[in-house]
Amino acid sequence: xxxxxxxxxxxxxxNIHYVNYSLDYFLDAQQRLGFKTIELWCAAPxxxxxxxxxxxxxDIRRKIESRGLAxxxxxxxxxxxxxQFAAKEPEHIQRSFGYFSNGIRLAAELGCxxxxxxxxxxxxxxxxxxxxxxxxxxLHRLAEVAKENNVTLVMESIRPEESQLVIDLPAAQRxxxxxxxxxxxxxxxxxxxxxxxxxxxxxxRALGPDIRHMHFIDGxxxxxxxxxxxxxxxEKYLDVLNEFGYEGLLGQEITDGRYFMDPAxxxxxxxxxxxxxxxx
Numbered sequence: 001x002x003x004x005x006x007x008x009x010x011x012x013x014x015n016i017h018y019v020n021y022s023l024d025y026f027l028d029a030q031q032r033l034g035f036k037t038i039e040l041w042c043a044a045p046x047x048x049x050x051x052x053x054x055x056x057x058x059d060i061r062r063k064i065e066s067r068g069l070a071x072x073x074x075x076x077x078x079x080x081x082x083x084q085f086a087a088k089e090p091e092h093i094q095r096s097f098g099y100f101s102n103g104i105r106l107a108a109e110l111g112c113x114x115x116x117x118x119x120x121x122x123x124x125x126x127x128x129x130x131x132x133x134x135x136x137x138x139l140h141r142l143a144e145v146a147k148e149n150n151v152t153l154v155m156e157s158i159r160p161e162e163s164q165l166v167i168d169l170p171a172a173q174r175x176x177x178x179x180x181x182x183x184x185x186x187x188x189x190x191x192x193x194x195x196x197x198x199x200x201x202x203x204x205r206a207l208g209p210d211i212r213h214m215h216f217i218d219g220x221x222x223x224x225x226x227x228x229x230x231x232x233x234x235e236k237y238l239d240v241l242n243e244f245g246y247e248g249l250l251g252q253e254i255t256d257g258r259y260f261m262d263p264a265x266x267x268x269x270x271x272x273x274x275x276x277x278x279x280x
Contacts, residue, residue, distance in 0.1 A: 004238035005279040011271070012039040012073065012249040015046055017256075017263040023047070024063065029264040031067040033271050038069055039251040040110070042103060043077035049106060051083070051098035057109035064110075072249060073154070073213055074107035075116040076100060079162065085120030085142075086135040086165060097138065101145045108149035114213055115146065116187065116251075117153045119166035119175060128164050135165055136178050143181035154187035154213040159195050159222075168196040169206055176210070187213035189253070190232065194221025200237055204244040216250035224255040226266050227273040238277055 013035040018026040023046040030038055040060075042049040047060060064071050076099065078084060082092075083099040100117070107115045117139065122131020139153070146153050155175065157166050166175050172186060186207045193203065203211060216237070218230030227234050252270060259266040 004235060004242045004277055006238060006241070006250070006274070006277050007247075008034070008278045008280055009036045009070075010247070010250050011035060011274050011278070012037040012251045013267060014039045014041055014075070014252050014254065016041040016043075016075075017254045017259045017266065018046070019043070020260055021263065023060075026263075027063055027067050027069065029267060030069060033264070033267050034275075035267075035271065036069060037249060038064065038071050039073040039075055039116075039249065039253075040064075040071045040112075041075045041077065042106070043081065047106075049076055049099065049103055051095040051102065054102050054106045057106055061110050071110050072112055073114045073116060073251060074103060074110065074112045075251075075253075076103040078118065078120075085117065085138045086122040086131045087120065087138070088123065088126075088131070088134065093134070093138070097141060100138075100142050104142065104145050104149050104151050104153075107151050112151065114152050114154045116213065117142070117155050117184075118158050119155070119163055119171075121158075121163035121165060124164060132165055132175075136175060139175070139179045139184055140181055143179065143183040146183040147181075151183070152212060153184045155184060156187045156189040156215060157192045157196065158189070159192050167192070169193075169198050169202055173206060176207075185212040186210050187215070189215040190217055190237070191215070191219045191221060191224050194219050194232070200240040204240065204246070208244070211246065211248070213248050214246075214250055215253040217253055224253050226254060226259065226270045228269065229256075234273060235277070
């Protein structure tokens with residue numbers, strides 16, 4: 001079997017494990033290590049975004065492009081910040097909608113094609129279907145905002161510890177079907193996929209070209225790890241991407257605390273593992 005190939009531009013570095021460093025430090029590291037593409041995680045101290053406003057997109061875009069980098073996906077922080085897609089209280093719904101709408105506008109100003117979303121989680125002590133309805137309604141409303149701004153939302157599944165809603169492939173299919181909007185598509189998170197006992201083949205056979213983005217990281221399956229630090233077979237996974245003709249981005253959502261002290265060293269190891277398969 002031929003060695004699988006990917007384009008360098010597909011490997012999208014993320015700044016989430018650079019939280020103790022400046023945005024400039026992250027961008028300099030990406031340029032130095034051979035990345036061409038980034039998925040921009042929006043959280044302080046790098047990119048301020050809330051329900052009222054966001055940082056000057058022109059300045060952020062200038063910083064990115066001056067280093068020969070391109071940003072194609074925006075990922076608003078949506079796990080630790082108090083905004084979520086299945087919010088219940090009216091003010092929480094309003095603020096969450098404002099926050100994610102501002103994320104869409106920021107994505108558009110930065111020139112991103114995509115913004116990452118999930119289902120939210122609701123409350124565990126309520127009827128799951130009520131939280132589901134709120135999530136579907138929020139995602140549909142946000143997809144309308146995305147349409148107005150020429151952005152597509154890409155929805156990942158998340159782990160059972162994080163949500164009672166979209167935590168596996170069948171739930172993702174159901175949510176996409178019920179929202180039924182051309183500006184909401186699917187994405188794969190290999191950690192959530194592995195925790196659910198699913199495979200890349202499962203996702204591509206079910207959703208095919210509707211998969212527009214990936215958080216493509218190693219795992220045990222838990223953990224968002226540098227490739228080589230978990231149990232996933234990188235070459236086999238890349239074979240699957242080639243088999244199904246996937247040419248989207250591979251977001252490096254590295255979140256394990258072991259990488260926070262020296263994130264650039266983690267990225268250097270990660271890129272070295274990809275280099276064997278990159279066809280420049």
